[in-house]
Amino acid sequence: MSTEAQRAWYIKNRARVLENGRVWRRDNPEKALEIDRRHKAKLKARRAEYMREWRAKNPEQAKIISRNGNATWRKRRPVEYRKSANAYNDRIRDVIFQFFGEQCVKCGFTDRRALQMDHINGRGRDDHRMGLNQRYKLVVEHPDEARAKFQILCANCNTIKRVEQHEYLTYRIQRSA
Numbered sequence: 001m002s003t004e005a006q007r008a009w010y011i012k013n014r015a016r017v018l019e020n021g022r023v024w025r026r027d028n029p030e031k032a033l034e035i036d037r038r039h040k041a042k043l044k045a046r047r048a049e050y051m052r053e054w055r056a057k058n059p060e061q062a063k064i065i066s067r068n069g070n071a072t073w074r075k076r077r078p079v080e081y082r083k084s085a086n087a088y089n090d091r092i093r094d095v096i097f098q099f100f101g102e103q104c105v106k107c108g109f110t111d112r113r114a115l116q117m118d119h120i121n122g123r124g125r126d127d128h129r130m131g132l133n134q135r136y137k138l139v140v141e142h143p144d145e146a147r148a149k150f151q152i153l154c155a156n157c158n159t160i161k162r163v164e165q166h167e168y169l170t171y172r173i174q175r176s177a
């Protein structure tokens, strides 16, 4: 049968075909659900593939859309948003800690609750606003740079380092005055 003939046949027998389908679905509910599920999964995969291609071709627009979508979601469902954001932060924190080793490089303290990322050479101009996500990206995309810039210190060692640096600076200022 040609496509044309198929279409003509379908138009003529449409009611009967649909009725047969309904009867079959009623007699085979499990199979019908399974078919629906598979069909939906296929559509979903196809749409995901299409979106992936589109994002690759339009990175700037994709960024804006994703940012807007995020903001809308955050406004509409603040609790879910927080939950999901926290889960994401936990995941990337895991990656960061795995990368640096989960202990203070000075004293070996290992309780994550009091471990902090320290800027090895003080806070550079570009680094001082670096959030968790940016540090994560640095670790993943530029591991050598990350290792050169950051280390893990515990809260105590970090405080001590800060005080010592401050004392050193004060000393230099006094000497130069």
Ligand SMILES: [Zn+2]
Residues within 6 Å of the ligand: 104, 105, 106, 107, 108, 109, 153, 154, 155, 156, 157, 158
């Ligand atoms: Zn320490």
